Amino acid sequence: MERSLFENRVHGDALFPLSVYRVEVTGDHLFPCHWHDELELNLVQEGNALFQIDAGGFEAAAGQAVFINSRELHAAYPAAHAPCALHALVFHPSLLAGVGYDDLQNRYIAPVLRKDYALPSLILGEADWEKELLGHLNAIITLEAAQPFTYELLIKARLYQIVALLIANSGRAAARKNFGAQQEQLARIKTILQYIQTHYSERIRIKDLAAMEHVSEAHFCRFFKQMVRKTPVDYINYYRIQKAAQLLEDDSKKITDVGMDVGFENFSYFIQTFKHYMKLTPSEYRKRRRESLSGNEPEAPPSL
Incomplete structure (x- = not known):
């Protein structure tokens, strides 16, 4: 049930702003057109999903993932109105920040949020780096559900590895046409x-x-x-x-x-x-x- 196109709700809590949700088809969509400050990774679990991110769109199959950057307009629909489900990992960029503005923030996190990098949106699971990223994403979903002792540390470590893989396999935003x-x-x-x-x-x-x-x-x-x-x-x-x-x-x-x-x-x-x-x-x-x-x-x- 949609509360806001610009969503300002807290995912997780203020101390650990991250949540994992299982999303299934409601009506004709998985989730409607909206945007928020958080970053998001969607792992398709069942069926095929059609994703809209800003002005672009593509289809993701079961086992594939989709990355959505902060404040990108996005929506997802089941392909061919068939059964479809996914896990959505939603986290605030502050989770990746240090106590102060350090070199990590300056060289990597801030450019990601400014969209200086053209980060890959669709993670197919074909290249070695994609398989590694999907492994981290699956591990985070499992950790968040079980919440063993130190799960926050383990999740944060995996998030840094995911962001590093996305940056290492990105292009420069200036190269994008129009x-x-x-x-x-x-x-x-x-x-x-x-x-x-x-x-x-x-x-x-x-x-x-x-x-x-x-x-x-x-x-x-x-x-x-x-x-x-x-x-x-x-x-x-x-x-x-x-x-x-x-x-x-x-x-x-x-x-x-x-x-x-x-x-x-x-x-x-x-x-x-x-x-x-x-x-x-x-x-x-x-x-x-x-x-x-x-x-x-x-x-x-x-x-x-």
Whole structure:
């Protein structure tokens, strides 16, 4: 259930800001379009997943991993609507920092966060360095689940090895074509997404969103779908349904009020749209949630 396109929740805790989540298909996605300050590594466990990172996209198969840098816009969807699951390792860059700003920070960590390096996003597991990285990632997932004595030290050591492998097998960002133009496009789409996030409970018209970009509705719709992989209407409805699912956690709240609170003026359309995305009616969703049992792993946040 999505809480924010720009996610500022703490993964882990302030002293050890790292968490591992098992993520499975919810509706038509693994996790929706969002961004955050943390770095992220996704290890596909089952099926194939389609990843969007900034303006690019690719498919990752079971056993392969995907690296997402800080503040990169990203989303993941199951390929061909087939079953799919992954483990997501999310950690704050401060976990890699020393007590002071040292040579390690200056030469490696800061350039990574500035995107001076074109770090590899898709880890196929074919080259020796990729196999080594996947070994470290699997070890971190196991350590975080079991949490033996000194697991924090062992995880941090593995993280440094992963970052070193990514840097050693990267290119220079300056070599990427149209890098500046892509960043400008990303800034524009983030502004639009933030507007939707803030005003989802109000009437949102496509012509008003297009006016924010000073383009025609047709041009805006093409740009939005290119960047987000959904039409504006589809995304607005999707975001509203995620918010509705959160409100349904309060059993005292009437379902009609939930629909109105997230911007649906027609109750029948709300029920229809909710079922389209969640595969359940609101009342069925509320009942299913009551009956659901918690597992050992933390529930994956709506956006990672």
